Amino acid sequence: MLVLGYAVLTAVLVLLTYAMAILVLTLISIRRGRFYFPRLIKPGLIIVEGLLRSLWRALRLDDKELTSFAIRLRNQMNHGKFCNVPMERRAIFLPQCLRSAKCPADLTTEGLVCRRCMRCDIGKAIDQLEEDGRKVFIVPGSTFIKRMIKAYRPQAIVGVGCLLEVKEGLEMADGIDMVAMGVVTSKDGCVETTMEWEKLLEVVRLVPGDPLTTVSLAS
Ligand code: SF4
Incomplete structure (x- = not known):
């Protein structure tokens, strides 16, 4: 004893x-x-x-500071591998809270499909996000990301969300050996949240040799 x-x-x-x-x-x-x-x-x-x-x-x-640090650390560690993934093998997952409250997007098995009505910034950014064959999804629910990963088998993903969502998303990606980068929205909430689109575009366009500089990716 x-x-x-x-x-x-x-x-x-x-x-x-x-x-x-x-x-x-x-x-x-x-x-x-x-x-x-x-x-x-x-x-x-x-x-x-x-x-x-x-x-x-x-x-x-501040608890948020630790969460934010954990996200930045994972991003930093995934950065090299992410840069090496071809553009057309990258998938981007946007949270539905970025949409306008009056969003007319249709809900399909592939998530919400933006109609580019320009009531929110998704409509303005989506064409650039989809450039070079990148896949963009507007996530309607929690199990959606895993389902799309299974269906499309991307080699790397970029997840957008609030601090906690991004942290959990990166952990999930780690668990299934998926290269992932997280970008945190600039305003929390359930509707009409905002984000720095330039920051997201910088991440999704990363190529070998690009440093992870101006993007803290978590604030
Ligand atoms: S731009 Fe797209 S996501 Fe935004 S409100 Fe219009 S249909 Fe919805």
Whole structure:
């Protein structure tokens, strides 16, 4: 019993030390705007996420900052692979909340199909997003992305959404070995949200050698 107690205590201490190390590395990375030991931080953010968030809150730090950092880190780590994927093998998933409340788009098995009525910015940007054979979907529901990945087998995806959606989307993509980049909307909400379209266009057009510079991809 005593041995078991020591083993549990040791495991807890190891986990706590690991979480503290990840916390310090994450904090330094955020403050200095650079990623230190990304290959160490990324699994850390996954394995001890709950503990890390508790420590983060205990230090009265903004939860959003940690989520935003996790997104930027994943984007940074996927950047090289993403650049190498041909344009026509990329798929872009837009959230339906970017549409106008008066959107006349039809709901089909391939998602909402924009009629380019120009009541929202999707209509203005969609032709550029679709350039070079990229596939663009307006997502009507949560299981849609996985279904389209299965149907179209893109080699890389770009997901747009609020902080939490993008974080969960990147985790989902990681889980199925899909190269993914996340772009966060500039206004949260369920209807008529907004985003920086230039930022999205910059991401979807990335080619080998392009740096991930002006795009923080999460704010
Ligand atoms: S431009 Fe497209 S997505 Fe926007 S409101 Fe019109 S049909 Fe809907």
